[in-house]
Amino acid sequence: MIRATGIEKRFGRRRVLRGVDVELDRAGLLLVTGPNGSGKTTLLRILAGLTAPTRGALEVAVDRGRLGYLAHEPLVYRELTALENLDLFGRLYRVPERRERIGMLLERFGLWDARNERVAAFSRGMQQRLALCRTLLHEPELLVLDEPYAGLDDAGSSLLDRELEELAGSRALVVSSHDPERLGPLASGRLVLA
C-alpha cells in the first residue's frame, strides 16, 4: 500500500525528516513513535499527500478518495452541526447510502444525541469522536491517524481500541502515538523517529 524510501523534509533550513523508509502492506498497522518535534505529523502529512517530501521516493497505491486522515485538529466546521459536517463530507467523498452510514457512525461513537449540536459547543473528546466519524465515513482503504487517542476519555479510548483492532485486519493503518504500549499488540510494524 505504501512504499517510501529516503524521505526527507525541510522547512527552510530546518530539516524535520531525514532518510525515512516506510513500507506497509494492504492490511496491517504501522506504529509511528518519537518525541515531540521528531517529525511524526510531518511524515503523516506526507503519506496523506498533504505535503510533498523535499527528497525521497513515495508510492501510495490508493486514490486520495480512499484515504482517511485524522489530524491533531478535527478538520470539521465549528459552526455546523455534527450531522451537517458528516453530510457535507459524505457528499464530497461520494459515500453510498450516506444517511444510513452517518447514522450508524454517530451511534457507534456515542454522538447520536448530539447530532444537531454545533461542533463549537462540543468538548475536545466529542470533537475527536466526530473527527473519527469523518475519517471512517467513506470506509477508506488506507487510514493515516495522527494521535487518535488525543482528547478521548476511557470509554472513547476503549471504543477506538476495538475499531483499530477490527480495521487492522483488513485495512492499512499508519498511526502515530505517544502511547506505544496501547497499540503495540496491534502493530505489524514500528517506526521510531528520533
Place this chain on the structure above:
Amino acid sequence: MTYLSDVAALTRKDLRVELRARDTLPAMLLFVLSTLVVFHFALPEGTGESAAYGLLWVAIVFTALLGLARAWVPEHEHGVLDSLVLAPCDRSAIWLGKTLATLVFLLAAQAVALPAFVLFFAPLDATALAGVLLADLGICAVGSLVAALAAAGRARELLLPLLFLPLAIPLVVGGVGAAISPDGGRYLLLLALYDAIFAVLSWASFEYVVTES
C-alpha cells in the same frame, strides 16, 4: 452533474456557516454604509457626479476586500481545508463554491449600498448596474483565489490587499467607465472579458494554491 452538486453543497455550507457565525456580512454592510456616509460629508458642495461614481467603486472594492479577508477563515480554523483537499471531488469546486458564496455576500451588501448611493449621491442607470454586476463576478473569482493564497501565509491581512488591489484595477476602470462614459457598452465588454479570462485562470490554478509543496 456531480461537479455542480459539489459546488452547490460547498456554497450552501458557506452560507450556513455565515448565517450562524455572522462574521462577514454585518461587517461588510456596516463598512459600506459608513463609507458612503463619510464620503457624503467629505465631498465638497458642487463636486460632479463623476467623483461620486469613483467613490462608489472605492467603497465596493474595500467592502469586497473585507469579505475576502474572512472568506477562508472557517477552512483554516480546525484545519478543514485539509479534509476538503483530500476529498475526491475536483478541487476547483472548492474555489467555485467559495466564489459563489462571496458573491452572495457582496450582492447582499450592495442591495443596501446602491440604494444608499442613489439617495446620497447620484442615479445609477442600467449600464452602471450591469457594470457593478460584471465587476462583482471578477472581484469574487479573482478575490477567492488570492484570498486562499493569502490565507495560507502568516501575514494574511497584509498579503491579501497587496495581491488583490492591483488585480482589481481593471475592474474599477471598467465599473467607473460603465457608469460615466457615453459609450458604457465598451466598458461592459472589458469587464466581461476580464471575468472570462480571470475566472478560467483562477479555476485552473486553484489546485496549485491549496496543495503544499
